[in-house]
Amino acid sequence: MFKQNHFLKKALSIIIILFILLSLPLCSSQKNKKNIVTISSNDTMEEIVYKAANVVPSKRQLAWQELELTAFVHFTINTFTNSEWGDGKEDPALFNPTEFNARQWAKVCKEAGMKMIIVTTKHHDGFCLWQSKYTEHSVKNSPWKNGKGDVVREVSDACREYGLKFGVYLSPWDLHEPCYGDSPKYNEYFKNQLRELLTNYGKVTEVWFDGACGEGANGKRQVYDWQGYYQVIRELQPNAVIAIMGHDVRWVGTESGNGRETEWSVIPMEFQKQDIIAEGSQQKPVEEAFVPKDMTLKDLGSRSKIKKAQALAWYPSEVDVSIRPGWFYHEKQDDQVKSPEKLLDIYFSSVGRNSVLLLNIPPDRRGLIHENDVKALQDWRVILDSLFSVNFITDAKCRSSNSARWHGIENTIDGQKNTYWTTEEGIEKVSLEYNFTVRKEIDVVMLQENIRIGQRIEKFHLEAWVFNKWKKIAQGTTVGYKRLLRFPPVKTSCIRLIIDKSRLNPTLTNVGFFKQPEELIYSITNHFCAKEFLIKH
Numbered sequence: 001m002f003k004q005n006h007f008l009k010k011a012l013s014i015i016i017i018l019f020i021l022l023s024l025p026l027c028s029s030q031k032n033k034k035n036i037v038t039i040s041s042n043d044t045m046e047e048i049v050y051k052a053a054n055v056v057p058s059k060r061q062l063a064w065q066e067l068e069l070t071a072f073v074h075f076t077i078n079t080f081t082n083s084e085w086g087d088g089k090e091d092p093a094l095f096n097p098t099e100f101n102a103r104q105w106a107k108v109c110k111e112a113g114m115k116m117i118i119v120t121t122k123h124h125d126g127f128c129l130w131q132s133k134y135t136e137h138s139v140k141n142s143p144w145k146n147g148k149g150d151v152v153r154e155v156s157d158a159c160r161e162y163g164l165k166f167g168v169y170l171s172p173w174d175l176h177e178p179c180y181g182d183s184p185k186y187n188e189y190f191k192n193q194l195r196e197l198l199t200n201y202g203k204v205t206e207v208w209f210d211g212a213c214g215e216g217a218n219g220k221r222q223v224y225d226w227q228g229y230y231q232v233i234r235e236l237q238p239n240a241v242i243a244i245m246g247h248d249v250r251w252v253g254t255e256s257g258n259g260r261e262t263e264w265s266v267i268p269m270e271f272q273k274q275d276i277i278a279e280g281s282q283q284k285p286v287e288e289a290f291v292p293k294d295m296t297l298k299d300l301g302s303r304s305k306i307k308k309a310q311a312l313a314w315y316p317s318e319v320d321v322s323i324r325p326g327w328f329y330h331e332k333q334d335d336q337v338k339s340p341e342k343l344l345d346i347y348f349s350s351v352g353r354n355s356v357l358l359l360n361i362p363p364d365r366r367g368l369i370h371e372n373d374v375k376a377l378q379d380w381r382v383i384l385d386s387l388f389s390v391n392f393i394t395d396a397k398c399r400s401s402n403s404a405r406w407h408g409i410e411n412t413i414d415g416q417k418n419t420y421w422t423t424e425e426g427i428e429k430v431s432l433e434y435n436f437t438v439r440k441e442i443d444v445v446m447l448q449e450n451i452r453i454g455q456r457i458e459k460f461h462l463e464a465w466v467f468n469k470w471k472k473i474a475q476g477t478t479v480g481y482k483r484l485l486r487f488p489p490v491k492t493s494c495i496r497l498i499i500d501k502s503r504l505n506p507t508l509t510n511v512g513f514f515k516q517p518e519e520l521i522y523s524i525t526n527h528f529c530a531k532e533f534l535i536k537h
Contacts, residue, residue: 069359321346449506
């Protein structure tokens with residue numbers, strides 16, 4: 001009996017060792033991947049594509065991407081002056097949200113599916129929503145709570161209570177602060193305010209800067225110390241992403257809610273000190289080398305673009321849009337809140353195009369999210385839950401024209417983010433087939449790459465088996481973290497996904513087929529009669 005047990009233990013040990021050895025090349029290659037790589041002038045196009053395919057998100061970028069839906073809350077003195085931009089001369093006494101309730105904000109956002117709230121702690125007018133010791137232009141000189149209130153504190157506490165992440169927007173432009181324009185002096189002032197926000201309010205997940213800049217009272221244009229700002233953030237909140245004017249997250253380029261139909265997260269970047277990048281971006285900080293620049297062109301990451309790059313970086317897109325025409329609350333816009341159907345369009349063209357959606361929901365003068373906004377968000381959530389409640393793929397039989405060992409097509413239907421399908425090395429064009437036991441009516445597809453090892457798919461299309469032949473029903477370019485496509489409903493017993501072009505071997509971690517609620521079909525069919533859905537039925 002002892003010998004038998006000893007033999008079994010030894011056999012089991014050998015099996016475990018073999019499994020580890022077989023998995024080792026993949027695991028070690030993942031560990032060596034970086035979110036920034038340099039391009040040599042001697043690199044061939046093949047070498048550049050190889051590098052691009054192996055750029056990956058940093059840990060903080062990956063966690064941010066998985067949030068998908070986040071909320072922007074524009075709320076300050078502008079709410080009470082009925083303006084979008086203040087001039088810095090507003091009397092703090094105007095700020096008095098008599099029914100202020102940050103818990104209502106958090107509850108509304110949570111029920112809508114948001115994962116984080118970013119609050120405008122200070123807009124361009126310089127009015128601070130916290131008890132900053134560096135200025136008198138703040139809530140401490142307002143009648144709200146007798147000058148003892150702290151909006152930032154209450155929002156951060158409410159986020160924790162409702163299980164939401166918390167982020168801060170702090171405007172570099174300050175129309176009130178007298179030292180603005182005296183660059184060294186104002187930069188220290190700004191960093192002091194950053195330290196207050198990043199020290200006193202718990203974990204901060206995103207720090208959001210815009211690039212608005214102007215002249216100070218001395219007639220000089222302020223020169224921002226971006227690298228100094230980054231250093232403060234990395235010191236105090238090392239896991240926070242720096243958005244828009246930082247190198248973690250970029251602005252998509254419009255405030256329409258629409259991402260690019262071809263959205264690469266791996267794009268060319270320029271840095272001041274190339275040697276820092278070459279030494280290893282995720283191990284050594286690169287803040288001092290990053291140069292903020294315009295990233296709003298239609299094409300950012302195609303082969304023609306990366307061919308000319310100095311470096312390639314994982315720099316994902318954030319789509320910001322307001323639920324109302326304005327960013328701050330205006331009573332006259334109460335009947336102009338975006339409809340649930342419009343919010344669904346925005347979801348498909350942001351989250352569904354490899355971006356994170358940052359939806360602005362401005363509280364009113366009471367300090368509450370208005371009833372009209374709440375209703376739109378609630379109805380939007382109902383539509384989303386209904387649409388994605390049943391994934392027809394879960395009981396499908398599937399096969400692929402090629403699969404790598406341990407990474408079969410069954411990994412695309414298990415609903416897990418840590419398992420994935422891929423091909424053997426050198427296989428870039430491939431088909432994946434999903435067969436249903438009975439015919440299904442489908443009009444939405446979801447694709448997700450395993451971005452932990454890179455973004456690779458460049459072009460794909462879908463075919464459905466209809467009347468004993470294959471019929472093209474949709475097509476797309478990039479996938480990235482998530483790609484969603486809508487098309488006129490098709491009844492079929494089999495769908496085939498053809499990956500036409502890829503940077504190295506493609507990956508997919510999840511695939512889904514869905515049916516939209518009936519009441520949406522008419523508007524969807526009319527809305528998508530062109531552009532992405534040109535295929536005739």
